[in-house]
Amino acid sequence: MPCMSKLEIKNLCFSYDKVTPIIDDVSISIEAGSFVAFLGHNGSGKSTLAKLIVGLLDKNKGQIFFDDEEITKKNIKKLQTKTALVFQNPDNQFIGATVEDDIAFGLENRQMPHEQMQDEINKFAESVNMLDYLKKEPINLSGGQKQRVALAGALILKPEILILDEATSMLDPQGKNTVRELIDKIHQENPNLTIITITHDIDEALLCDKVFILSKGKLVKSGTPQEVLRDEKALLEVKLDMPFIYRLEKKLSETGIDSQAENLEQLVEDIWASK
């Protein structure tokens, strides 16, 4: 049967000690070009799942398909060249001595000729608004700037799947905003790029096409943010809360103001109209 998924995970299981399941029979299908969130509490297994997808960890059971081709030990390298990861801690993933070295790191591994590399570096540094910083050392950069460099270093490899593992969670609000805006821009400009963001920030998940909620290693719910993130009871069961706008709408509805607004501007209008 033909399948349109970019990534198909079937009955995946993983445990560090073969006793306590960390990923417990998870099946997920992700469409090409979509922007999805793996959402879950601390320790829910969401980062482990990402590591299994890119082969940083070996699964115990189950199957992973990339463009309908099953990933095995033999062809995992091929998948790895088509995926890129950006991690949580900006200080742990800065490898180069300067911004340009860091962006180029992955290309060097792919043995690209030097002349060609410089053009690419400039192009991708510009795309994350870091072109003026090419010769800077990491110590001179803020957390947000380091994450932008990490994004350039990931995108320069022209991945088909970009995985963001809590990429904004250690940043200050200014850093968070610039990185989130950048991710949004990347999504708009690369319609074929599949983006997986791993987060416990429910307001961040609100912007995705689809949300997968994990708890204790199991997939407990999936759907559009509107379907999944309005279910307060289910979210509280997995130690998460509804996004601000839905929490407010729920409280308002208890007092007779009904709104299904998806943004604050519309909600203000609905409240005003209720008088």
Next chain:
Amino acid sequence: MGIKVENIFYTYQKKASNSTLALDNVSLTINDNDFVAIVGETGSGKSTLVQTFNALLVPDKGQVKVGDFAVNYKNRKSKKIRGLRKQVGLVFQFPEYQLFEETVEKDVAFGVKNFGANNEEALASAHRALRRVGLDESYYTRPPFELSGGERRKVAIAGILALNPDIIIFDEPTVGFDYSSAKELMNLIVSLHQSGRTIIVVTHDMDLVNTYAKKVFMLDHGKVVFEGEPSELFLYARENNCLDIPKVIKLALALKEKGMDIDINQIRSIDDLVKAINNWRQHNG
């Protein structure tokens, strides 16, 4: 116990050509049993400031009075600094990365032993502190490295609580935590406040400031640029286009602009906002 900061200055790399003035004539007062937030952009001097409260950093000029001890250049080698470190507990950002002992109880007891307690007393203090943060005896002899990030952070906080400080400073306590873990930690901080301690939270999280802080100081380039209640801070932030105003306040301000009679000072939560909206409807419906 309170803190009085009097005209302090602090410069990093004082002798180097790229020296940075981190605190520039800062004065402020924190009263006994206050719940204070210190906010400001990264690099504004927040963390430097709080490190002068227990003399981890000593101001180049000016002084910080904590109880009857003055942290200043003259007293920089005073023996009383040891006692001060016990009275003023500082929980750094990501404290879970600082655990090093082989068991949870040893890690928590470490500080207490350092202050002269014998092994038995230190362990008793450690166990009390661990129960306070919600870790029961099944955790006592486990290696900290086996625990989740949230549990490790609790162990680190217990290490400070075991010293029974009067003043506790938390640098970004909830960063990286999910909703439940963050709420649980804030409940602990509230209970520490209710038991009489002075709480100082350094944070970027304006929802946290709005919900919990009684008073806020904002730093910018090493200077105090704002001092007041959270609601006043958000009006200041809007005028000056800085900080991340909480969504509940953004919405209240948008409704106020439309003409709703709404007192921003009263809005600390979604419940407060819904109540204000319904009051307005009753009077205008």
